[in-house]
Amino acid sequence: MRRPIPRLVILIAAMLSPLLASAGVGEKALAPEKVPAFVVPRISKPPTVDGRIDPVEWREAAAVSGVGNWTDDVLLPRPTTFYLAWDPEHLYFACRTYLRPGYKPRIPAGRSPGLAYVWDDGLELNFQPMGANVPAANKQNSYKWFLNCLGFVGDCSRLALGQQFKSWGPKFIIKASLTDPGTAPNGGRWWEMEMSSTAQDFELDGPHRAGDQRRAMLGINHIPGWMQARIPCNGPYLDPFGYNVLTLAGDTPAVQMTMDSLPNLATDGTAALKIRAFNPAAGPVALAIEVNVADTIRKAETLNVAAGQSAEFALNEKLPDAVKSGRLDVEVKQGDRQLFSYTVAFQVGAHSGMIGPVPPPDPTKFSFESRFNPARSLLLVKGDTYYLDDPAQAKALRYRVMPDVGGKSIAEGRITLNAEYYIQDLVKLPPHSA
Numbered sequence: 001m002r003r004p005i006p007r008l009v010i011l012i013a014a015m016l017s018p019l020l021a022s023a024g025v026g027e028k029a030l031a032p033e034k035v036p037a038f039v040v041p042r043i044s045k046p047p048t049v050d051g052r053i054d055p056v057e058w059r060e061a062a063a064v065s066g067v068g069n070w071t072d073d074v075l076l077p078r079p080t081t082f083y084l085a086w087d088p089e090h091l092y093f094a095c096r097t098y099l100r101p102g103y104k105p106r107i108p109a110g111r112s113p114g115l116a117y118v119w120d121d122g123l124e125l126n127f128q129p130m131g132a133n134v135p136a137a138n139k140q141n142s143y144k145w146f147l148n149c150l151g152f153v154g155d156c157s158r159l160a161l162g163q164q165f166k167s168w169g170p171k172f173i174i175k176a177s178l179t180d181p182g183t184a185p186n187g188g189r190w191w192e193m194e195m196s197s198t199a200q201d202f203e204l205d206g207p208h209r210a211g212d213q214r215r216a217m218l219g220i221n222h223i224p225g226w227m228q229a230r231i232p233c234n235g236p237y238l239d240p241f242g243y244n245v246l247t248l249a250g251d252t253p254a255v256q257m258t259m260d261s262l263p264n265l266a267t268d269g270t271a272a273l274k275i276r277a278f279n280p281a282a283g284p285v286a287l288a289i290e291v292n293v294a295d296t297i298r299k300a301e302t303l304n305v306a307a308g309q310s311a312e313f314a315l316n317e318k319l320p321d322a323v324k325s326g327r328l329d330v331e332v333k334q335g336d337r338q339l340f341s342y343t344v345a346f347q348v349g350a351h352s353g354m355i356g357p358v359p360p361p362d363p364t365k366f367s368f369e370s371r372f373n374p375a376r377s378l379l380l381v382k383g384d385t386y387y388l389d390d391p392a393q394a395k396a397l398r399y400r401v402m403p404d405v406g407g408k409s410i411a412e413g414r415i416t417l418n419a420e421y422y423i424q425d426l427v428k429l430p431p432h433s434a
Contacts, residue, residue: 029234030343034329035243036064038246038340039246039252039337039340040062040246040247040248041249041253041254042060042085042249042251042252043060043061047094049174049175049194050177051176051177051193053096059256061094061254061256062084062085063081063082063084063256063257064081064082064340066080066257066344067218067229068229068231068344069227069229069350072345073230073345074345074347076351077267077350077351077355079098079262081258081259083095084246085254086248087208088207089207090196091196091208092195092197093196094195095193096191098190098262099188099191100354101181101187101189102358103188105120107121107122107150110122110154111386112419112420113152113153114152114153115152116145116148116152116153117146118221120148120154122220123147123220124237125145125218126238126243127202127214127216128141128216128240129202129214130214131209131211132206133204133207135203143156143157144159144237144238145157149191151176151193153170156169156170168203170202172195173197174193174194174195178192184260212247212248213245213246213247215243216243218231224354231244231342232343251281253281253287255275255277255287255339256274257275257332257342258276259273260274266347266348266350266352267349269318271291271293271297271315271328273315274314275312275330276312279308282307284306284307285334287305288301288302288332288333290332291328292329293317293326294325294327295326296323297315297317297319301313324348325346325347325348327343328343329343366384366385367383367387368384369383377429377430377431378427380424380426381425385423386421396423397414401427410429413425
């Protein structure tokens with residue numbers, strides 16, 4: 001007999017399909033020149049992929065903050081920053097996002113390698129390589145995958161000819177971690193992730209070179225409830241035509257725009273951002289910075305950066321109370337060359353529930369489930385240790401199966417196999433135990 005679950009899935013798909021049609025198209029589309037675009041510098045020394053974003057290790061990377069709800073690209077109040085750098089054999093990628101006090105990322109699906117999925121807190125990414133190292137047969141391909149907050153990858157899809165092919169198998173190196181409570185604003189903490197990929201991971205036939213480009217959708221899902229967000233771009237999640245354009249470059253200043261503050265534009269209208277630039281060249285550079293917040297706060301400044309040094313521009317200015325919405329535009333140029341361009345719409349108070357305090361999960365509540373297959377007399381016994389303060393505290397799960405009407409136990413035992421936060425076993429019961 002069919003259960004009602006398939007019907008629910010159909011209803012959810014019907015609800016999502018109009019959003020697919022409206023995201024970043026028509027009235028919601030950015031003008032082509034306003035789609036964020038970034039120069040990604042070549043890094044002189046690979047960062048250590050340990051799940052901790054070291055500012056020195058990543059100072060030669062490009063960075064961008066400020067994701068918007070993907071259906072309208074309105075800025076979210078939760079700070080999120082993406083980092084990108086490259087060398088001939090690798091693309092380096094990192095992300096950090098704010099976690100409210102007491103919040104632990106939800107991972108209902110991907111507790112093991114290869115199983116990250118759309119329901120997990122984490123990233124949803126799509127890259128389309130467009131450099132000289134893309135084989136002729138792959139020119140229209142893009143690559144989409146999930147990367148959850150435990151650092152696991154899943155649902156790796158090669159998108160080609162309007163179809164998703166699941167034969168793509170990248171071998172990314174990934175580490176993720178949580179910083180200590182109180183290390184982020186308002187008593188929160190940061191989720192941090194670092195990833196290293198090779199040219200072969202994206203089915204390229206040669207090394208990366210300066211001038212190579214790729215379209216990228218830098219997306220993040222949930223945290224805390226259902227929400228898909230991304231650095232603003234045009235089009236739906238599966239079509240890269242309007243994504244952010246990343247241009248690889250060598251011996252170029254690394255521009256990082258971060259919006260890590262609470263409050264911010266989305267919470268109370270405070271325009272709070274930093275633009276940090278590192279200069280790897282042998283001589284000084286001058287960068288022209290322009291910031292426009294709702295045509296109300298305008299800044300134009302020259303940032304002089306000495307050789308081998310960093311310099312910073314900071315803005316922390318509240319909009320007038322009458323200004324409740326608008327657009328943030330940021331541009332950084334070196335002469336006539338654009339290094340960084342970013343645009344996002346904002347509404348003061350939008351999605352405010354994302355950053356309020358949450359009650360911490362009760363670590364004494366041990367999630368338990370069992371499933372029985374009467375045809376095979378097999379019983380799945382499973383306990384979830386994820387929300388314990390320290391999952392390694394879970395040493396075993398004891399179970400006993402009793403008949404409905406009393407009598408001796410049918411089966412009992414002690415499970416010690418901890419499979420990525422799950423303690424579970426498949427128990428063979430005597431026939432007719434149901």
